[in-house]
Amino acid sequence: MNLISEPGAGALILRVQEERIDAAVAIQFKDRLRELTAGGEGPVILDLSQVTFVDSSGLGAIVGAMKLLAPSRPLELAAMTPNVARVFRLTRMDSVFRIHATAPETALHVRAAG
Template sequence: MNLSTDTGDGALIVRVNEERIDAAVAIQFKDRMREMTGGGAGPVILDLSRVMFIDSSGLGAIVAVMKFLAPARRLELAALTPNVGKVFHLTRMDSVFPIHASAPEPRRE
């Protein structure tokens, strides 16, 4: 699972550099997210701008990451593509996660 991180607006930004989060990669996604987000502070913003497809396993993996981070950190979502946005709307998960139209710009040192 190809994920990368930046910081911006006081948050850790995790970019999903894959087109799919589905049953084939859900466990790998959860493991990588735990590695990348463990031990920090502040919100985590998951940039889904490159994700074109998500299934129930992928959705479950994102919820599992939210539970792993809570209560110390909040998981927020950003830049949902239309298909992914529909999944979150139809499952009412859009009422569970803060969703931003775009991810914050990374901080430049």
Template sequence: MTLVADPFDGGLAVRFEGARIDAAGAIDFKDGMKALTGSESGRVVLDLGQVGFIDSSGLGAIVAVMKQLGPGRRLELAGLTPAVAKVFRLTRMDDVFRIHDSVAAACSDAAQMP
């Protein structure tokens, strides 16, 4: 698992490079996200375009990252593969997170947000 951060106007895009977010890597994922986002401000868009599988531990890790950001910051998701999008729908987490088709769409949406 590798996390690659790219700043954009108003936030930080983080690309998850790996095929799975599961129990084996959930703690490393949370720690890595905390290290990348701890000193930043603004939105965080997590690009999950390479992730083909997520289990409950992975979902819990993403929720934990959202909570780590605090009340003044948002964690948004982008590029969900069909299998991962299905997990978010089935758990109704698609109501909790703002989900974008891509990081580019997330950055474009930011210009239209109040």
């Protein structure tokens, strides 16, 4: 599970460098997220811009991660692709997370123009 951690302004950004958070990787996802957020503080923003598929196992792992970080560290979601947004909408979990339309940039992560 390729998850990159970048300190941002006021939040830790976790960029998911995988196309899928599904039953095959849900446990690794949650374990890796736990490692990367251990001992820190402040909100955690999950950059989902590279993720094109989440099933209910992946959704469960994201909710589990949110519960793990709560209440001291809110888990927020950013840059959902339409397929991923659908799962959150159908399960009404879009009402539970703070959702950002785009992922924050950091000094470590400057997107190529064009």
